[in-house]
Every structure is written in C-alpha cells, then in structure tokens.
Amino acid sequence: MEQIREMENMLENAEHRISRFVEKPSTRVQACQLLANAKALQTEIAGFQIPDLEAEYSESEGDRLDAALDRYNNVRQQLADVQAKAETLCVCWDKLDQDVTELTKLLSSGGGSRMTIEKLExxxxxxxxxxTVRRNIIEDLPSSLAPGALEM
Incomplete structure (x- = not known):
C-alpha cells in the first residue's frame, strides 16, 4: 500500500512538473531548457522502482496500482514525445543559427560570384x-503537454 502511495505521489509531482514545461518555446534557449527538463524528469521517472507486480494486493489496491501504472506509462510516453520534439527543435535552431551566420558572412563579404549566389539560394x-519544420513542431507541442494527454 505504501509503495502505491509513493508511486501516486511521484506521478502527481511529475504531472505537475510537465504542466509547467514551456508549451511553445520561442527561442533556442527555451527549446534546450525544455529538452533538459524533459530528460531530467525522464531519468527520475525511469529510476523510480515501481511496486512489486507479483505481490498480493486487495481489490482496491490492485485497482489503484493499475491506475497508477497507466499514469506511469502515459507520463513516460509523454516525456519521450516532448524530448523527441525538443531535440528536433534544438537541432533546427542550431541549423538556423549556422545558416544565418553563413549567410551573414557571405553577404558581408560582398562576393557576387555565381558560387556565392547559389550558396545564398x-x-x-x-x-x-x-x-516550416520548427513551426510544425511548436504547433504540435501543446498537444503533447496538454493535461488531457496524461489521461489517455
């Protein structure tokens, strides 16, 4: 019974922390913070020792354990989704930053060669x-973070 209560408390805490994640990161820093927070919480959740599934439980304890296990699996899936999207966002922002830096360098060099124009294009x-990729991921993130997403 105590193990089930600990699991329920851990899940309540995890769900609360997920609800505080940035829904639509608007900067690379926010996307990377979202990634770091999702990874940290995912590590914490993965390290939690779930109650013994082979132990004998009363009917009400069994029902509580089943509900907690469903929530546990939903939280893990939600964190995996958020982590994958945040990783993609970080990669996109890094690539955008590299491209903008390269474009700035090309434009500031004033080179008008055919090679430079092709590179610019x-x-x-x-x-x-x-x-486009970044926009689609950002638009999809709130559905992964929605409170209802935990109750699949």
Whole structure:
C-alpha cells in the first residue's frame, strides 16, 4: 500500500512538473531548457522502482496500482514525445543559427560570384524548410503537454 502511495505521489509531482514545461518555446534557449527538463524528469521517472507486480494486493489496491501504472506509462510516453520534439527543435535552431551566420558572412563579404549566389539560394531554401519544420513542431507541442494527454 505504501509503495502505491509513493508511486501516486511521484506521478502527481511529475504531472505537475510537465504542466509547467514551456508549451511553445520561442527561442533556442527555451527549446534546450525544455529538452533538459524533459530528460531530467525522464531519468527520475525511469529510476523510480515501481511496486512489486507479483505481490498480493486487495481489490482496491490492485485497482489503484493499475491506475497508477497507466499514469506511469502515459507520463513516460509523454516525456519521450516532448524530448523527441525538443531535440528536433534544438537541432533546427542550431541549423538556423549556422545558416544565418553563413549567410551573414557571405553577404558581408560582398562576393557576387555565381558560387556565392547559389550558396545564398541554397541557404535561403534550407532556412525556409527549417522554419516550416520548427513551426510544425511548436504547433504540435501543446498537444503533447496538454493535461488531457496524461489521461489517455
């Protein structure tokens, strides 16, 4: 019974922490913080020792354990989704930063060669694609963080 109560408390804490995650990171720093928070919580959840599933439980304890295990699995899945999306966002922002730096360097060099123009066009296309990917991930993040997502 005590183990079930500990699990319920841990899940309540985890769900509360997930609800405080940034829903729509608007900067690379926020995306990386979201990633770090999701990883830390995921490590904490994975390290929690779930109650012995082979032990004898009363009917009410068994029902509570089943409900807690469902919540546990939902929290783990939600954290995995958030982590994957945050990792993608961080990669996108890093790539965007690299492309903008490269574009700035090309523009400031004043080179008008055909190679420079082709590189600019390629970088602009990559930037456009990365903004599209980033926008789609950011739009999808709130559904992963929604309180109802925990109660699948």
């Amino acid at each position: 390629q970088s602009i296309t990559q930037l456009r694609d990365m903004f």
